[in-house]
Amino acid sequence: MKKILIPVLFLVTYCNRVSAQAVQKEIDSLTLQLQKHTGQDTARVMLLNDLAYAYYVVNPDKGLEQAKAAAALASRLSYTRGLATAFSRMSVNYWAKGQDSLAMQTSEKAIRYYKLSGNLLGYAKALNNRALNHYALENYIAAIHDHEEALAIFKKLNFPLGIQNSYNNTGVVFLALNDYPRALDNFLKASRVLPGAVTSAQANILANIGLVYKNMKTYPKAFSYQQQALKIYQSVGDQQGIANSLGNIATVYDLSHKDRQALVYYQQALTINRTIGNKAHIASDLTNIGVLYHDARDFSRAEQYLKEAVALYSETTDKNDLSEALLALAANEEKRPGTRDRAGLVERLQKASLQAAEAGGSPLRKSEALEALSNTYEKAGRFQLALDAYKKHILLQDTIFNKAKDQEILRKQLEFDFEQKELVTKAEIQRQKMVRQAVVAGSAVLLVMLGSGFLLYKRKQDAVNRKKAAEYKATVAETELKVLRSQMNPHFIFNSLNAINDYIAKNDKETAQQYLVEFAGLMRQALENSHFSEIPLADDLDFIRQYLQVEARRLKNTFAFEINIDPEIDTENTLIPPLLLQPFIENSIWHGMAPKVGTADGLITISLKKKDDLLICTIEDNGVGKVTDARQQTAKRRSFGLELTESRLAILNEKKQAGGQLQISENLNGKGTKVELSLPLKMAF
Template sequence: MLRPIKKTCFSLLIIFLPLCGNSQGVQLDSLRNELEGHTLQDTIRAGLLIEIAGEMTYSSPNEAFPYVKEAIAISEKTNWIKGEALAHRQKGNLYYVLGDNLNALDAYQKALVLSQKMVNKQLESSLLGNIGNIHADLKEYDKALTNYRAYLSTAQSLNNRPDEIKALSNIAIVYNDTENFEEGVAYLEKALALAKLEENNLFIAAITNNLALAYKKLGQNEKALAHYQEAADLAQQIGNKYIEASALNSIGKINVLLNNYGMAETNARQALSLSKEIGAVEWESDSWEVLSQVFENNGNMAEALDAYKEHVQLRDSVLNEEKRSELTRKEMQFQMERQQAVALEEIKRQELVKNGYLLGAILLALISILGYFLYKRRRDALEKRKVAEFNAKVAETELKALRSQMNPHFIFNSLNSISDFISKKDIQQADDYLVKFSKLTRSILENSEKKWITLEEDLELMELYMQIEALRLENKLNYRISIDESVEPENTLVPPLLLQPFIENSIWHGIAPKQGDGQIDLLIKKDDNMLEYIVEDNGVGRSATNTKAKRKGSFGVKITSNRIDIINHLKNTNGSINLLDKTEGLRVEIRLPLELQF
């Protein structure tokens, strides 16, 4: 199976199933008519059910599940192992198209066990290719390559050209994902030559598009442009709007690099129309980005800013989905390892039952040893589960912390403020705001992967954030940062942006609704082996804050509390958060273990 369309990597191929087009509908109708005439619950009906589910994979995957379910039931009842394996594989294909890799992996593994049971090497190797796709999605490239190479070897030995195309293409995609473009191009060229021999236009268009992307990464823009145009023309001929929209956006980007702005605008508008038609948010975002660059070059700054806003809004929705998928990916890794262990245990259990009739007497003598082994395995499993749960909590907390740092509402409001300054012709103020905003965004992204940064760097980020908010509030916000002389900011390490949720709450829910100017005081001091933050504001306080604001505030407190719990677990310390209501405003006290760089 070829990996499905994923814009975030080099893959722009589809699962190899019956070809799309007018013939697909005719074939599906024919199969359904044949199924209606064959009501006997036998292997013929099971085979028809699997074929129908395969034809429906792209058009209506959710509606195909009942066919697969019936095929599995018939195969189990008639003891048709191959049919059961093929049905589970088709079930995995449906889940994979729907983006449910966890259930896809479960179905593929069941099919793999059955293929090994009946010693079907061709089916086994193709299933290894399916599982290789999951590894590639998890960025476990070594495991993916191992599976793809086994798939390729079997396809070549059996002279199975379609399977060879799939294996070559997916190996190329892994090389391109890991920036080994020379190897990737070589494998794509081999796959393209075979696809042309097969006269499979869908494969030709997708592989050509991947080749263009590789050439662009290699800096060969003219060659990339020619391949993109070829892919776009062929995709238009076969009615594949996904590949056509992707190729047109890429052509527009290259035309921007070549200063062909008129052509770039035409390409971007065509891609935008197609992207809206098929609901491809990622490519719609790319189209707006190209248009923003074209408008900026033509001096249409207002239109450029509007286009860039559209790009940011659509991009952020995609980024948020990608960041949410990070935690799912980590959970899937744990689930995959657990499922593999279960599959191995099932094989061992079957072997034990088979050999038990011959070794019953010896087995009785080994009961005590086996009991100890089972106890030890259970104990180790419980320990691994605790570690996995803790790692999941770490991943979830890091993800939520990053979301809170890059709040889409903050970005959108900042862009609106810049637009407002431009409309008022306050170019200097707009420029100052934009410089601070870009510096803050870049710094947050640079520090998002770091566990610890220096206190000096963290305070610079917080001060930059408060400066931006002060500009937005028209200097209604004042702040003061005090550092005890016993603290060395350049040598003290702290988790990045730990204070950001509290300062944000003080500004948005304390000072913004307040009549008159607001003040935020930040004090950092040392208490034995602990570092203490104190954040005070003179806002309206929690009692005057609405319920929705309180919920958002508690969300920020929960994220920071989880981060401190993780630090306490790792450092064996007693860090804490304490919120104190004042007559006017709120006081937050945060204690962390003192961590020094040198």
Template structure:
């Protein structure tokens, strides 16, 4: 019925096929046809743009950006393909098929390209260095240099990925310095995508910390612990993990991580990190109420900082003073702040006030004087507090530090009020109001400047993103244009009918192919089952015949007691073999038990010929593996009957079950018998005419089972690896999937 249906379909489609063939012949034999082709470099297979493709006396076309062209021609016309980059090529049209021409580079042009590449490399490096130089001066200018460097990278540049990684790392460094951690994070990710670098990933985690994305930062730092890190990198990672836990308010884990970083820092004598980590640990211990241990850490940091430069000493004394302020130890706080003031004055003399002292605004005379005044006020020592507040206001006014000037003036009014000098307090509060108005105007200006700065950075970032996507957009645009043109050229009714006809024909053919495939698969499966059943039916008589030969030998030698014992063990083995004869697979544990009985029987007969060992790896979960029954017995039988029994001295049979991985095991059967080559030489002429039924059946069974169960068993028979006599059989057994 199926054949009749297919014939009906073919008869129904025949006229359309004939029509299509006639239409094709008419187009081929016409005077002119549209020829498509391309011109590409032989070395790179890249299309060459603006190549002139000429038919003498009929016109010229140029290739597009992909090296493709189309020209009206007929069979026998000669195409002349010319360009400055290669020698002129001539091609005669033989039919209407597509023409793809590969050309070699012009040596002169290649040299010019090489010079151009060197120039781009110099331009790239100069712009990158300039970007790094301007990083802390002008963000906009620095990003402009990054953009210029990015424009020098070509798609065919082998170092393109490394260059992009370097550029986007520098770009992220710019954003990070100018307090734009979200932009820094995204650009560090782009850098890592182009080329992995441990230092860049540490920077990424730090940017996530700056963005207060503590969980993401913690995950990134923990991923870094799986990498190979230097000691300094480990210090940064453990400190970063501690900072992340602080953000997540997990003080215990934070202290543990800080201590790991501190131990490494002390071992590497990294004093800067030791000072900072001692301070962080002191702060956390203070939060826990462990003031004694906190003070110990803090004192260690201050003592170590005093041995360093004045700026480090001043910063650490200020940190310690803040600590004692929280614990109301005002005398210690005041002493430390006075010492910090002395350090700050010394630094100012050295720097001559050309640059700000530090990114930390707390390390200024006005701030330290203000905090000393607060400490005196807390002790109700108002006169001392007034002295330092006046000094703080004076310093703040000279530095145009309206924030400190505001706070100090307000505090001065409060101190005068507490002292009872209400008129002076009123004057101070009036001055406070004036400063508030100035500060409001200043803050408004700063907000406007920050908004402009953010917009400018965003525009620069968009420019770089656009630059990266330009090539993809242009390529897509060109492809869409050509595809659109193709569709316009194919808008004919006849072509649409043929297309629909072909689609219908394809669907019918696919359906027919699927039905045939399914039928063949089912038939093949049934054939495999039949073949396996046949092979199993052959295996049992073969095994029984060989075993009965052994019994016959014992009876022939009048050893009835031994024959009786042999028959008893043999009957146990035969019962198990017959029970499993209808199964494709049995548990590995059962196969091992059968193998042990069989080897024991063979050893019983040939005790003077060989000893044996059966080793099962304790790591193997034998309950999870299934194996074809009687798979191993023929190989063991071969080892005994064709290898070991012909040895003059006593041989050894070794059977090992070893785990390869969680899904497969290796079974090795090794004997030190006479070997396969010598065994063949000892065969009688009658034995040579007969093929080994057991081994042949096993090979066929394995082949069929592997087809049915997707390569479950692999077998390799070879000589021992140490070139000794004997034979080695390796079987790879896989789990059920």
């Protein structure tokens, strides 16, 4: 069963985190001061704002109440600075509640009022808050821009905590983008701002560095940094930090397959989190422990921990983790030995997991729940329900991949932007140096040389910029190519699932099961091939043969096929993009062979030959060719697979500066279709 690992990601604002007891002590002190101060003046506004900030850690609803009271009083007093701070405190408390849209709205107001009041430090802090909101809404470029602007102000004001937090939070954004080198660079810069500091903020940074190494699967370093963070948390008495670090260390042990050590640390984290009373953290520890017991085949203990986790998550707003815990509980129930039928309970848990995922809005959680339901339906022989659930699962997988693709392109865009900034900065430094030399020398000759040198430098920089732009364009093209390759899989899957659906509709369960087995083999090969930009021609032809055999059986052997290969072609050594020919063959089957009802003379011929430096691939059939009359409109609709293939070919031509071509001839001698695809001949050796 899939491990549920929930490491903690730290986002700090402007002060060191302290224990819950210290926060409550501060709240009590501020409340007492507020009760004694009865005047409706600016001092009361400041007290309300301080109380609102103290509350965000333990009770953001109370924090919002105090911040709104501060805003109302500041507005009556025309106290702009106090009003700016009040909106900033609202933003922090909305952020703590996970209400990102409201947090964004109030941070925008805080920024506007800080500008009016001339409070530069407050303005920078509000920028940091808005960046956190951008991060929560996955607007990563906007988050980085706000952090950069805030960082520049913090440096100008020589405000170390702000500088440290800006570097740390920028690192968190890059961590979300899987840009580990830049994330690590920012975390290390943050750790050097206050070297030797023994604070929770410093521990947070060390823990984040540990997360980078954990994601890079460099587990010894990840373990070392989490231990360093733990020591600092222990020295300052930060109980939540201690619990988080223990959980992170347990995660590293878990990923290193050291289950016994992982269990010890998860149990320690659970003990502390129970004392603190954080339900979400308690439930996370319980889930991880339950999964460990499940993997050790101690199903009774696993059930005990997972049921408690589900109960706690149900009391929180964390629907996505509730979905994960329910799915783990269903998987555990399914594996438990016993004579009673557990299928009904497993299905109910999986449906509850799906419902929670839909409430939480996580495509990944919904996809996992649907896949589990599909397997349960298939085991019960409910093939139509299994098929429907699997289709939805595949659609969500495509959504998840597209999101990952968007993040990859965004990461490349950020990388390109940073490189351009470095070039501009270096050019500006060089220009200023040359100007100073010209002023000191005061020589017309030097001025002429300066002009010539600057012109040459500009030309060189233009050439560098053009090269960078070309490299970036190539990177994006490669990413787009990966996307198109990945989209071929759902396209192929849906057509095959429709065929299975046809058998199910006809109540031909035996054939449907046989087709499912063959389809699974095809899918495994298609997925394996999709990881590569190019595969040996022999592998692609093997896939095509299996695909044609399956489709011929589906159509009651109403067509035959031939594959003719030029003897000069070394199929093991010739490389070809995977699934490039399949859409044309599919088109011949679905639009050429399938409409020939009642005949058995269909023939699809696939020919491959060499011509100069090209590989010529021909797919020819004697199908119905162009349709007419009532079916004319249907025929005009372009195949999605053909469109994807044409897009792939266009990108390949642009990337490799090649002359690949596609020609489709219809209505040959009154029937049939011929497709000729020419590709640059590429050899593995």
